Amino acid sequence: MNKFLFKHIDNTGLVLWRVVFGALIAIEAFGAIATGWVRRTLIEPDFTFNFIGFDFLQPLPGDGMYYYFILMGIFGLMVMVGYKYRFSMACYALMWTCVYLMQKTSYNNHYYLMMLLCWLMVFLPANRWFSIDAQQNSKLKSPSVPRWTYLVVIFQVWIVYTYASVAKWYPDWLNATVTELFMKSKSDYWLIGSFLQLDWVHWCIAYVGIIFDLLIVPLLLYKRTRVIGFAISVFFHLFNSIVFQIGIFPYMSIAFALFFFSSETLQKRFLPKKTLYTAGEIKVPxxxxxxxxxxxxxxxxQIALPLRHWAFQDDVLWTEEGHRLSWRMMLRSKGSRLIVYTQxxxxxxxxxYRWRDLLSKKQQRSAKSKPDMLWRLAKEIKKAEAAKGKNVKVFMDVKLRINGGRYHQFVTPDTDISAEKWLPLKHLDWIEPRPADYHKVAEKKEE
Structure with a gap:
């Protein structure tokens, strides 16, 4: 174990990763302001859908969140140049974690991964070369790091990709129903819109997604397939960036290759003046x-969380119980209809009840199909009516469809959801059982 974890290796890849990662998280912070994400997600709404149990995390009043993200961007730049690295990385990690837990309207797995990587980076000595810290402190400067600093990132990435592949092994993905539905919304894209509507393209996207997620890390680990794997990774992630417009994640994923290529190759191309470390000392701390x-x-x-949905009695694709924090990326298309009644x-x-008056447009699109957000909405309605001196029950008639199928009853309409307790580790009885013709679209396509 000592030789495997604590043998020192050249740190060129980790140093370059710090530069790229710092730049990307700075872009994420400044870009959130420039694209209106901060305004739409944290400023316009009267309340945010916090992760349950984190209600104490609230957006700053007025323009406070703009200054918050500006400060985050500055910390990202400090990480990039390696100035006060651990302090800067810890501050960004804490601030991003608060943003992540503060709202679920814009939830995606990429934000979760960025939070995990930020905290991992706090513990990695990524500033020992090509950094202001190393220039100012000669004792800190070193051309090597223990091997475990690479392994933790590689293992984290491997977990993400593996679960992302396995989650796609279900009928509506395997027969390209889901990818067809996704591509319909891209028909107006310049130049490639009509291409994305071709049936064979839907099948290619479906199966390339499964195979890529399953094999990309092994391809990068094996020296003979590394260059091929990297070329495939660049194409795959650039395609996702263009078609799905998912921010910095594709570029961060391409940059993971820095942990796989040899230090000789990286040093020759990017840091030719750096000392190449080859001693291979074993230093056990x-x-x-x-x-x-x-x-x-x-x-x-990290291995157990994505499996927790098996502890619930119904299908995660229907109930959403165990969906978050499990790398279930872009797996389904959901539509819903919501009518709220108060008594x-x-x-x-x-x-x-005119429930839309309580939510921003962005929140309205997200809240109708997710049990935890419906539950929180019921609580907010009860609170709003209590402010008017009324004690009400809140009932919800929710019709849900998955992957373009028929609408089905999702929530028990006679349950006062505002009176229910949230049970994070137990199935919610007010969610209707999965209907028998749940995969009706998939079955039709197979016929």
Whole structure:
């Protein structure tokens, strides 16, 4: 174990990763302001859909979130140049974690991955070369790092890709129903819009996605296939960037290759003046038990979290229970219809409630099909009515369809959802069972 984890290797890849990662997270922060993401997600709404249990995390009032993201961007630039690296990385990690937990309207797995990588980077000595810190402190400067600093990133990435592939092994993905639905919304794209509507393209996207996610890390690990794997990775992620417009994630994924290519290759191309470390010393630190223990627990959690949906009694694709934090990326197309009714205390009359008045347009699109957001909406409606001196029950008639199928009843319409408790580790009884013709679209396509 000592030789495997604590043998020192050249740190060129880690140093270059720090530069690229710092630049990307700075772009993420400044870009969130420039594209209006901060305004739409954190400023316009009257309330945000926090992760349950994190209600104390609230957006800053007024223009406060703009300054918040500007500060994050500055910390990202400090990471890039390696100035006060650990402090800057820890500050960005904490601030991004707060943003992540503050809202679910714009949830995606890429934000979650960025949060994990930020915290991992806090513990990695990525500033020991090609950094302001190393220039100012000669004792800090070093051309090497222990091998575990590379392994933790590679293993994290491998977990992400593997689960992303396995999650696609279900009928509506395997028969290209999902990719066809995704591509329909891209028909107006300049130059490639009509190309994306071709049937064989839908099948290629479906199966290339499965195979790429499953094999890309092994291809990069094996020296003879590394260049081929990298070329495929560049094409795959640039295609995703153009078609799906998912921010910095494709470019961050391309940059993961820095952990796989040899230091000789990277140094020759990017840092020709750097000393190439070849001594291969084994230096076991005094904190080895703590280090091994912490990362063992961390990776056990990372492996277990995506599997937790099997502990629930129904299909995660229908209930959403266990969907988040599990690398289930772009797996389904959902549509929903929501009618909310309120019933005052000591009254038998139910009245239609204008629930859209409480939400921004962005929130309206997200809240209708996700149980935790429906539950929170019911609580907010009850609170809003209580402010008017009314004690009401909140009922929801939700019709849901998956992957272009028929609409089905999603929530028990006679349940006062505002009175229900949230049970994160238990199936919610007010979610209707998965309908028998759940994969009806898939079955039709197979016929």
């Amino acid at each position: 005094n904190y080895k038990p703590l280090l091994v223990g912490v990362f063992s627990v961390y990776f056990i959690v 005052e205390e000591n009254s038998d009359e139910r009245k239609i």
